[in-house]
Amino acid sequence: MMTGADYLASLADGRVVYFEGRRVDVTTEPGFVEACQWIAGTYDRFFDPAPDATNPVFHIPRTAIELRERVEMLVNSDITMSLSAVAFALLTAAPAMASVDPVFGERIARYYAECVRRDVRFAEVITDAKGDRSLGPSKQADPDSYLRVVGRDADGIVIRGAKFHITAGPLAHELIVMPTKRMKAGEEDYAVCCAVPANARGVIQIAASHHPRSDDTRSHPISARTAHPDAMVIFDDVHVPWDRVFLDGAVEQSAAVAHALGLWERLSGCAHLAEVGDLLAGLAQLIAEANGTDRIAHVRDKITDITLYATMVRACFEAALANAVLRPDGMLVPDELYTNAGKYAAANDYAVMVRHLHDIAGGTVVTAPTMADYDNTDLRPFIDKYLVGRSGVSGEYRMRLFHAIRDLTADSWGGREAVSWLQSGGGLYAQRSVLRGHYDIDRAKRLALDVAGLTDLAPAATVRS
Amino acid sequence: MMTGADYLASLADGRVVYFEGRRVDVTTEPGFVEACQWIAGTYDRFFDPAPDATNPVFHIPRTAIELRERVEMLVNSDITMSLSAVAFALLTAAPAMASVDPVFGERIARYYAECVRRDVRFAEVITDAKGDRSLGPSKQADPDSYLRVVGRDADGIVIRGAKFHITAGPLAHELIVMPTKRMKAGEEDYAVCCAVPANARGVIQIAASHHPRSDDTRSHPISARTAHPDAMVIFDDVHVPWDRVFLDGAVEQSAAVAHALGLWERLSGCAHLAEVGDLLAGLAQLIAEANGTDRIAHVRDKITDITLYATMVRACFEAALANAVLRPDGMLVPDELYTNAGKYAAANDYAVMVRHLHDIAGGTVVTAPTMADYDNTDLRPFIDKYLVGRSGVSGEYRMRLFHAIRDLTADSWGGREAVSWLQSGGGLYAQRSVLRGHYDIDRAKRLALDVAGLTDLAPAATVRS
Amino acid sequence: MMTGADYLASLADGRVVYFEGRRVDVTTEPGFVEACQWIAGTYDRFFDPAPDATNPVFHIPRTAIELRERVEMLVNSDITMSLSAVAFALLTAAPAMASVDPVFGERIARYYAECVRRDVRFAEVITDAKGDRSLGPSKQADPDSYLRVVGRDADGIVIRGAKFHITAGPLAHELIVMPTKRMKAGEEDYAVCCAVPANARGVIQIAASHHPRSDDTRSHPISARTAHPDAMVIFDDVHVPWDRVFLDGAVEQSAAVAHALGLWERLSGCAHLAEVGDLLAGLAQLIAEANGTDRIAHVRDKITDITLYATMVRACFEAALANAVLRPDGMLVPDELYTNAGKYAAANDYAVMVRHLHDIAGGTVVTAPTMADYDNTDLRPFIDKYLVGRSGVSGEYRMRLFHAIRDLTADSWGGREAVSWLQSGGGLYAQRSVLRGHYDIDRAKRLALDVAGLTDLAPAATVRS
Amino acid sequence: MMTGADYLASLADGRVVYFEGRRVDVTTEPGFVEACQWIAGTYDRFFDPAPDATNPVFHIPRTAIELRERVEMLVNSDITMSLSAVAFALLTAAPAMASVDPVFGERIARYYAECVRRDVRFAEVITDAKGDRSLGPSKQADPDSYLRVVGRDADGIVIRGAKFHITAGPLAHELIVMPTKRMKAGEEDYAVCCAVPANARGVIQIAASHHPRSDDTRSHPISARTAHPDAMVIFDDVHVPWDRVFLDGAVEQSAAVAHALGLWERLSGCAHLAEVGDLLAGLAQLIAEANGTDRIAHVRDKITDITLYATMVRACFEAALANAVLRPDGMLVPDELYTNAGKYAAANDYAVMVRHLHDIAGGTVVTAPTMADYDNTDLRPFIDKYLVGRSGVSGEYRMRLFHAIRDLTADSWGGREAVSWLQSGGGLYAQRSVLRGHYDIDRAKRLALDVAGLTDLAPAATVRS
DSSP: OOOHHHHHHHTOSOOEEEETTEEOOTTTSTTTHHHHHHHHHHHHHHOOOSTTOOOGGGOOOOSHHHHHHHHHHHHTTTHHHHHHHHHHHHHHHHHHHHHHOHHHHHHHHHHHHHHHHHTOOEEEEOEEOOSSTTSOGGGSSSGGGSOEEEEEOSSEEEEEEEEEEEETGGGOSEEEEOOSSOOOTTOGGGOEEEEEETTOTTEEEEEEOOSOOSSOGGGOTTHHHHOOOEEEEEEEEEEEEGGGEEEESOGGGTTHHHHHHHHHHHHHHHHHHHHHHHHHHHHHHHHHHHHTOTTSHHHHHHHHHHHHHHHHHHHHHHHHHHTOEEOTTSOEEOOHHHHHHHHHHHHHHHHHHHHHHHHHHOTHHHHOOOHHHHHSTTTHHHHHHHSOOSTTOOHHHHHHHHHHHHHHHSSHHHHHHHHHHHHTTTHHHHHHHHHHHHSOHHHHHHHHHHHHTOTTTSOTTSOOO | OOOHHHHHHHTOSOOEEEETTEEOOTTTSTTTHHHHHHHHHHHHHHOOOSTTOOOGGGOOOOSHHHHHHHHHHHHTTTHHHHHHHHHHHHHHHHHHHHHHOHHHHHHHHHHHHHHHHHTOOEEEEOEEOOSSTTSOGGGSSSGGGSOEEEEEOSSEEEEEEEEEEEETGGGOSEEEEOOSSOOOTTOGGGOEEEEEETTOTTEEEEEEOOSOOSSOGGGOTTHHHHOOOEEEEEEEEEEEEGGGEEEESOGGGTTHHHHHHHHHHHHHHHHHHHHHHHHHHHHHHHHHHHHTOTTSHHHHHHHHHHHHHHHHHHHHHHHHHHTOEEOTTSOEEOOHHHHHHHHHHHHHHHHHHHHHHHHHHOTHHHHOOOHHHHHSTTTHHHHHHHSOOSTTOOHHHHHHHHHHHHHHHSSHHHHHHHHHHHHTTTHHHHHHHHHHHHSOHHHHHHHHHHHHTOTTTSOTTSOOO | OOOHHHHHHHTOSOOEEEETTEEOOTTTSTTTHHHHHHHHHHHHHHOOOSTTOOOGGGOOOOSHHHHHHHHHHHHTTTHHHHHHHHHHHHHHHHHHHHHHOHHHHHHHHHHHHHHHHHTOOEEEEOEEOOSSTTSOGGGSSSGGGSOEEEEEOSSEEEEEEEEEEEETGGGOSEEEEOOSSOOOTTOGGGOEEEEEETTOTTEEEEEEOOSOOSSOGGGOTTHHHHOOOEEEEEEEEEEEEGGGEEEESOGGGTTHHHHHHHHHHHHHHHHHHHHHHHHHHHHHHHHHHHHTOTTSHHHHHHHHHHHHHHHHHHHHHHHHHHTOEEOTTSOEEOOHHHHHHHHHHHHHHHHHHHHHHHHHHOTHHHHOOOHHHHHSTTTHHHHHHHSOOSTTOOHHHHHHHHHHHHHHHSSHHHHHHHHHHHHTTTHHHHHHHHHHHHSOHHHHHHHHHHHHTOTTTSOTTSOOO | OOOHHHHHHHTOSOOEEEETTEEOOTTTSTTTHHHHHHHHHHHHHHOOOSTTOOOGGGOOOOSHHHHHHHHHHHHTTTHHHHHHHHHHHHHHHHHHHHHHOHHHHHHHHHHHHHHHHHTOOEEEEOEEOOSSTTSOGGGSSSGGGSOEEEEEOSSEEEEEEEEEEEETGGGOSEEEEOOSSOOOTTOGGGOEEEEEETTOTTEEEEEEOOSOOSSOGGGOTTHHHHOOOEEEEEEEEEEEEGGGEEEESOGGGTTHHHHHHHHHHHHHHHHHHHHHHHHHHHHHHHHHHHHTOTTSHHHHHHHHHHHHHHHHHHHHHHHHHHTOEEOTTSOEEOOHHHHHHHHHHHHHHHHHHHHHHHHHHOTHHHHOOOHHHHHSTTTHHHHHHHSOOSTTOOHHHHHHHHHHHHHHHSSHHHHHHHHHHHHTTTHHHHHHHHHHHHSOHHHHHHHHHHHHTOTTTSOTTSOOO
């Protein structure tokens, strides 16, 4: 297992990462270094010096209790959850890949074991450039609009394309590349799934970051610790050896990994957003109490809305676990219907919960003096005097609470989070479609026919038995 | 145990029931007889001739599986669920009553055992007349606006007042009377809980019914079977012997039964509305297919909304069961937070789901010809010709599907159901208040302080440990 | 001009109307007679004995003030608005029809003048049977699924088909038949618009009614006066003389009347629902005051939601009038964008406003004793005693207020209204589509490009100048 | 009249402004200079060299057309609208102030005339520090929690306190100080309205700014031009001469200016948000077209939602103008009911419209490469290749469109805007309360009684005639 220090050292591997037009060293670049440290911290937290020890992020849950523990462990480790979900997705999809050719299943097993041994982290490399979204991969003006195999030889394949929204890509060791959707006949070159080291020749990452910049980081108490870069990753004719190729050309199974990843992404999103819901409820209650408005009916009502949100999302997570299915290979897979319902509802209503928080907190969310103002001894007495709230609530506490709310919900990182919660796991519409696909509409139709007394009169094709 | 026939016979006990100004015999009055038959049917369904057999509606669940089975059994028996929930509530509240005086606990236990032996059904008698709702019971112009004890003697107590919205009251054997809310000091006479036979002297029921009337009942395929009367029950100085008095004067415990009843009511409401959600989804899908509109995007989208509704409500039910708590006395009590969240969300969004169904089905919901029109041989060919839908969908089937939708959602029974789902278990606001009371806001505040890095700066009183 | 008595006499014209399988006389059949009387009352209200007098329902508005007066006059006359809107639609569409052949314009003008002279009322005959809604008129298994011309001769045309949801059809003199949508090449026989007397040979109406039936009508204080029948109208090879044919075969103009009708329907719907919004707000406030709950925060909040609803809908009506356009032929046409926005928003949110009213009023909406109970001298004292509300609020007043609420929103007529508001003017989706068609998206795109500083970089085809 | 250059010169008046702990010169400080230039630009735009010319921002509208022109002119001038609204509010409230003492009315008239002559700009100085919001001004632990008069002498008054959320305060010439709400008996010292020069001794501004900082401003195409600072303004015993005091001690009229300001603020907010709605619709349509997703049903549906939002808000603005009232003093005052409804609805639904835009645009909103990346010749070919969209849409155009969306809605300025739209004009709850106060609930009650047939039976106190 790696320690945090080992992890930081491992990033000096020659990887090519650009940020705002400059090539950067991720371990020293402001805005990346904090995220590196955060991940290093989770390495240290889970470190076990025993020679055979393996990182618990790789332990496969076999009971609802283990699954819950795993998810709860990772909700608190944030980025690390993202950086391991794809490995689970690969395992979840392995039977589907093996059905094409047993060698794919064997390669996944070997690769997974080796990664566990090396204790590395993974990026989910899924969303293609896509070009004109009204056309499929093979109909694009530029055939590289979806990542594809442009060459094959005895040693492996060569891939070309670009992938978007790669969470923490610059901080991962392994890039798990997969098709963004199910491919069709004639699109065999796009049906490729493989693993690429982050420092492979031809891999170029262009990073976006939402960490605090010229400001005093004390005004960004949350993002200063947790913001991490996302990247657009370019695969400029990257060679991938065969033992890292897990699918090549089988269009029928091309969506298997993306599908499995979606499930684990949405489960963690559901668990995470339940926690975020609690966080928003807590912030709303704290600022209402600090303002002395927590007894006002409409304020209480809006806080109740947030608690209802958090509770409904958590209920879906609980239901997904209570109805999880144990697969023949020993992996416990959460219920897809509840997982998707929870993630969708959470993403869909997040914007309104943030609005409730802003409504309760008031305009000072965006107009509070900063910690630098507070450092100025001419201004501090005024801030102490005029920022106080209810009896016992100091100006400094209240001011810093406003900064936390702004940082989380009304500034760069807040904007990034709002968009990410919507889009993670595939966007609202994709989440609805998956939900619909897993809902037993035939049972609902039979129930309706029975209640209406029309079972015998229904057209033959109405309900599949 | 009673058979259905035994049940019907048992109703001829001299009870005083009025309907539209006339005193009626519930076993023969149109609109009551169908409900009596329905209940009789559930007696027959559960009947076991073994001498020691007891009705499964009285079996106390001790595991999540038993609790789920009980609820699922009763969702399909509808009225019978209502007619037994209050007995469970009495048992759930028994420890609270016994804490006032052990004799209350003993009376409840004896009464429950005797009722199990007799296999009787119960009405929940809770909502008071209330007069001016801005004033408490003891402040009303008429002290009888809340039911109260107006006399006590060696044999028992005398009660006076009126209770509203008594579901299936005219069809129950036992009326379980309880305070509608927690009473305050000085309101001891209102803190009364007792059991009254439906035929006790001084008990007068004024029933409302939403069953089909002058119409052909074939146009009301659902309500013709399931509509049941609700009643306003007047207690005109009714004498109740001591062994049927379970609380008298202890204001602190006066809400215990109502609270317990609320929990079981909302759990059954949650389970029931998950099923109703599936029913609405099924009807929407059936009529969309019959119309040939099931592939249209906005129709699919609205059906997905209904499936999401049903799934979220069911998730709360699942979470309530997965987090149920086994009490020392062996009763498994569902989680209050998830139960209330599910019932609230279901009641709150029901109106919109019905609107989706109406939107998908189209105006024929309220303008379809009737079965009497279809019987007319001059009209039948036109109905056969012009009511057909997609290939294979007959005019008769489609017409009857419209009638089922109208009957369930856009006619007398539909109106009664819409109001009842809102109000059952105490109205939207009460459900929100209970939800809020069970949400762990202190944990949320601690989480928020931790994320904001303000744990040390927070005012001392902010968070209870 | 006709008096009310003239109107009632005019209905004895041999028309063929069925209700619940029986052929009925609309002037004596319960459920129709009240609606006849209502319409007769509006005749009397507008009657002017001057020989040249014409009914103000036919006066063409030429200013915003006249348009407002006309709409306000008709909102209070309810059915009469429906019974004259289609005449306006015919006039509005006349230029489009005349563009096909001037004779059509001339026939409309003559027909309109003659109808004004006769002072008759019109039914809008638009929605076809439609069969499989995923197929167009000419692709249906039965070519009569959309009404069509099946014969032409020197005297006129012969039409066959069925039309649905014909509001007050049994009470109108003239049926204005028009295509339900724009027809395509090859569908010339479906592109027919004409006027048919209600008593023409081959016209058969099957009526649905939502008036009170076996109940005491005092329990239905609103529907007893205002409920009117809707009909399915069958055209069983009906001959229509040429001077009543306003379009025949011109598919490009086939939607002109339906389009014009939609505008007037939605304008009146918008105005009407603003008034219904006020009515719901008034009922909610009255029952809250009667209950003594009007000071409770959540009750006030819900009433405010209803007032907001009424105000937003009325704002759209005001904006439609303020931006109305005077056509060259002197007719003032309301703004389509605001008209559609108002009707859509009103229809979309109606269900939630009704839920607010039910939530505020409480369960007694569906469980109140009836006036027949109140007539019973044994029961009346109990109703007087236990139905009272806040000081000064009698039991009888409060009970009757509950009946009004139930009748309007939670009973047969309430169900009919809920569905009708959704579907009138073409259903929610159609209203959205029209809204979208009238919104100036090109202006919005130019604004966005300007704000983003991208006007010069935008692809050439992005914005039409 | 002043030119832009005059305006910039006028700011060098010794004013005390702090930003991030440093005292700054607003005409040179990054983040302030752009806003200064923007305002200077509006001076130049309206400049007229005629000696008697006055700035059109001061012209008092006397017809609906003038009012519309004024609002439309100012929507496009943005900050200038804020910087003149309070002058209008002062005029609107002048009769109320004069009713206390004619001298107040005369001072306002003289002050206004002088300001028009000087062509200065105003800040609205209204929101107090407030301390414990559950207590009134006179009950606070610190009596300065609301601004108050702490001294009076022959020359004038001395005021002390702090005011929050002062839009563009550092860029205004005159601070119009007014009570944040209606004061009560005993709070006379808080009932003060006066005008203070921005450079008066004792005035200290602590500014917050949301302009782009270390980033390339090309990544912030909107905020780089339009972001302006907000300030907390401290009045540290500031002396105000009598001719600048417009109210002192009259608690009954203490809310008059705030009330008038609220109306003009909400009218401009309503007009502005209608424009913002169009902007969001335009951006959504542009990015959907660029992505090739504009024909997808759910994308179209969400864009239609945004157009509906923009249309409903604009309808309220139109209705407020169409129902404006001309006051005896010649000022045209918009209708309060429609104004508040529009502002409330716009603020309430803004968050959901932004979510729609994010949902349509996709994750690239927050992960797009920057212009600095595009400047790098190693990266530019990849951006050109992989950021392209539908045929004809260049990578650069699409990338910059994402930056515009992020800057407006998902970054610092976007967060500031989201909070500001909610809170401007007083927060959602205040807007609802004002709406409720202006709605004619008595008319609604009379309508309901009439429809229910209960006019004669209603309690006497029910409806004010």
